[in-house]
Amino acid sequence: MKVLIFKTAEEVKVQAARQLLMSVQRNPESVLGLATGGTMEDVYAELVKQSHQHDASWAQVTTFNLDEYWGISSDSPASYRTYMNHHLFDHIDVDPGATHIPPSEGDNPEMAAAQYEARISGAGGIDLQLLGIGVNGHIGFNEPTSSLVSKTRLKTLTQSTRDANLRFFDTMEQVPRYALTVGIGTIMASDECLLVATGSSKAPAVQTMIEGPLAASCPASALQMHQKVTVMLDEEAARDLELRSYYQLVHPDGQESAVSDG
Ligand code: PGA
Numbered sequence: 001m002k003v004l005i006f007k008t009a010e011e012v013k014v015q016a017a018r019q020l021l022m023s024v025q026r027n028p029e030s031v032l033g034l035a036t037g038g039t040m041e042d043v044y045a046e047l048v049k050q051s052h053q054h055d056a057s058w059a060q061v062t063t064f065n066l067d068e069y070w071g072i073s074s075d076s077p078a079s080y081r082t083y084m085n086h087h088l089f090d091h092i093d094v095d096p097g098a099t100h101i102p103p104s105e106g107d108n109p110e111m112a113a114a115q116y117e118a119r120i121s122g123a124g125g126i127d128l129q130l131l132g133i134g135v136n137g138h139i140g141f142n143e144p145t146s147s148l149v150s151k152t153r154l155k156t157l158t159q160s161t162r163d164a165n166l167r168f169f170d171t172m173e174q175v176p177r178y179a180l181t182v183g184i185g186t187i188m189a190s191d192e193c194l195l196v197a198t199g200s201s202k203a204p205a206v207q208t209m210i211e212g213p214l215a216a217s218c219p220a221s222a223l224q225m226h227q228k229v230t231v232m233l234d235e236e237a238a239r240d241l242e243l244r245s246y247y248q249l250v251h252p253d254g255q256e257s258a259v260s261d262g
Contacts, residue, residue, distance in 0.1 A: 002230045003247040004254035005238040009198035012232045016196045017046035023128045031062045033129035036080045044087040058094040066140035067181035068102040078168050102180035109154040117152040126190035133197050136160045137205045137218035141181035148222045150183030184222045192228040200236040207240035
């Protein structure tokens with residue numbers, strides 16, 4: 001894992017957006033795996049800004065989002081389809097038909113999940129997967145104890161995840177109990193991952209992900225087995241890392257350095 005620690009959340013969003021944009025510029029037909037959540041709101045605002053500054057075209061890019069609530073309408077204000085249109089897709093020239101989000105309703109979630117997984121494979125897999133991390137260590141909606149080789153499927157959300165997402169709804173009753181999420185195996189099959197975490201509430205999960213044992217109790221720890229992961233953190237999210245001075249030695253203030261990553 002490449003662990004980059006920046007001084008501020010502001011720097012994290014600039015660097016994360018830069019990496020995403022570079023990937024699109026390097027390969028205009030990129031297949032990107034995208035994430036939602038509070039952290040990504042800032043990343044997408046910056047990505048829109050940089051895309052305009054560099055006159056970057058998204059016309060041939062394909063996107064697959066990690067997850068979607070199950071049991072709400074996709075045009076509801078709280079759906080991840082609405083989130084993605086609002087924060088990113090409406091502001092760039094991506095083809096709306098090439099933006100994929102797992103379905104949010106239907107009578108056969110198992111079949112919907114299998115079709116979503118097949119669509120990702122059909123597109124040739126994910127080139128770059130953007131990830132956030134939950135305070136409980138989840139990636140996508142792969143809650144603790146998720147199979148580390150799981151594929152897209154319906155998951156029951158933990159109370160901790162529902163509590164964390166209450167801010168996007170009016171009442172707890174409205175917070176969905178289920179989500180369709182790509183699996184950890186799906187994420188692991190991507191060519192490259194970029195995980196972004198800011199703020200002290202993420203510090204314990206970040207420490208366990210990077211330095212803890214590989215364990216289903218912290219789904220993000222599966223990334224220790226991925227061959228190309230960059231983790232971008234601000235100082236608050238990096239607070240609990242035991243080998244923090246080592247990561248700083250290799251990449252001072254999040255920058256590339258002459259010391260090889262190994
Ligand atoms: P957050 O969510 O950015 O809203 O903290 C991250 C996640 O749960 O993956």
